[in-house]
Amino acid sequence: MKIARARGVGYPASALVVAATIAFLKLFPALTETSAALLLILSVFFCASVWQSGPGVFAAILATLGFNFFFLPPLYTFTIADPRNVTALVVFLASGLLIGRLSALARGRLEQLEAERRDLVGLTRLSQGFLADTNRETLLGVAADRLRQELSCEQLTILLADEKGALTQRAATPGATYRTDMAELAYRQGNSASFASELGGTDIYLPIAVGLQRAGALVARGLKASERMAEACAALLGLAVERERFLSVARQAEETRTSEQMKSTLLAQLAHDLKTPVTTARGAIENWETAAGRTESSRLAAESLQVLERRVTQLMELVRLDAGAARPRRERVSAGEIVEAAVARFGEALAAHSLFVESSPASVFVEADPFQLTEALGHGLENAARYSPPGSTIRVSAAVDGNEISFRVVDQGRGVPAAQRERVFERFVRLEDAEKIPGSGLGLAIARSLVELNGGRLRLGIAEDGGTLFEMTLPIAAS
């Protein structure tokens, strides 16, 4: 029933319907007043249900007047002879008004339900569309058009905050304009605003919420749909943006993981390729020594190969750290195991020193990559062996301090001057008077990176008797 629902048509149309009913009734002079009244009430009902309240009331009054004029004696006057008919007329008017009101109400409720149903269908369609898009660019591009359709507005703009928090236009229907201040207000304060639009309908500025935060603003101009629909659309858009954000984070994590895996495989291959010739050369020299006897040259060759091997190892470690391929594989490991492993692995370097391992506190655990920590502590042991005189004592200990554990290597060397204690952690930086001592200047830099990767700190200090204190501190794992 789409009979001229537009405003203003209702009144003349109602007058016409009532007049037509009266003319029709006049064709049958035998009709009683009661029958005429019933048919007139029917016409009021019709008018009210089609054109709603205003025309309904108008039709009721018109019908009452018509009933009096055309059907109540004396005919063709507005006077009433029989006082009983006055009552009838009042009852007629009251019924007309009541029926008109009721039917208008039912009609209005129906239309509201219909509008809500349309909104729901629209929202469902939108959410399906949003779910199908996993890429932000296509999502937003299509979103603007979809939203404009569902909201039946003239222009639509989607603004999202960038990394720095600045609001930027991310998608819009062609030629869309908006007021920056209102959009900023919606995004910054979460205030929505709506007002009559010069495009007809309303302009509405809504915040786009993602979880508890706001991600941007939605602007719809010349909106015909309800504001509630617009709010629902903004919420839906927020969900879509959030979902897209999660997806892209997941995608990035996956990509990083794959590329890290690839890098570490490639680097393992490279390390293998570099070390194989060293192993072969070392074996060949040893075989040769066994067959032909050891000479000064063979000893030199063997020693140089060992230095080369160590340098290759360090360089590879550095490359792995720089390439981000040294991600720690953390596990629960006891402090004692780390000390023991480091001493066992780097013990050879300490052969000329008297080593003292202080028994570490029982069952203190850290959450870290055991090999990386062993390597780091090993650098401390190597340095101690290198920079303190043969025969002197090197002490290794692990001590609990609050909720941290400190692994310490203390030697009886000359120590590192306070001014240089940070500088020696830089790559290729060595103590100024250390030229005679072999070393690459990489060990400490690597050690610090390894410790920091595992959530710890590494520093150099001075021991009580002036030697160097190498101290790596890590948080203790909860038991």
Add this chain to the structure above:
Amino acid sequence: MSRVLVVDDEPGIRTVVRDALEREGHEVATAIDGQDALEILAERAFDLVVTDLAMPRVDGLELVRELRKDSGAPVLVLTVRGEEREKVRLLDAGADDYVTKPFGVAELVARARALLRRSENSRAPAVTRWGDVEVDAEARHVRKAGRPVHLTPIEFALLSTLLTKPGTVWTHRQLMTAVWGTTAGVTTDTLRVHMGGLRRKLEDDPQRPRWFRTEPWVGFRFTPE
């Protein structure tokens, strides 16, 4: 004379290992990878297999698993530093020992010798002597420098276990199973404490053990020479 199969995809390493083992008086055959090795092993039996870990086609771990299905021949694996997790997996899969590249030939030969000796007589002798230590496993007597040493029951069990495979590595898990009969409730820290006891009582310098050595992150090794 023993028959040894050397498996490595690097020709240089194959040559070096073959030369060293031949000088020891062994008969050496070589294979270029795990697949090749399995084919050779199907035709002849060997007393020892020395294999690389990373190889094309069948790698070291697969080779050990295949080999263990029908052979008890000891396996010595050539690994690279940083492959500690891999080492433990290999040993638990049935490999007997490893050397870490770049290894010294002397070390390799010593390991091979220990494994070959073990395959000849798998029972530890009643009385074992090394350094100034003497252990009578049957009488449960232990002496150091002529003086009796008292070991706790766990320490003695640990020592007698180590004595059965001198020179070769034991993983933590293998030692726990041998000493306690289970790995449940036993941590590597527990093991370390008892090993510490053995060292204090039998080593000359417990801080720098010569005989009861730690293999970082893998286990322990008893080296009585």
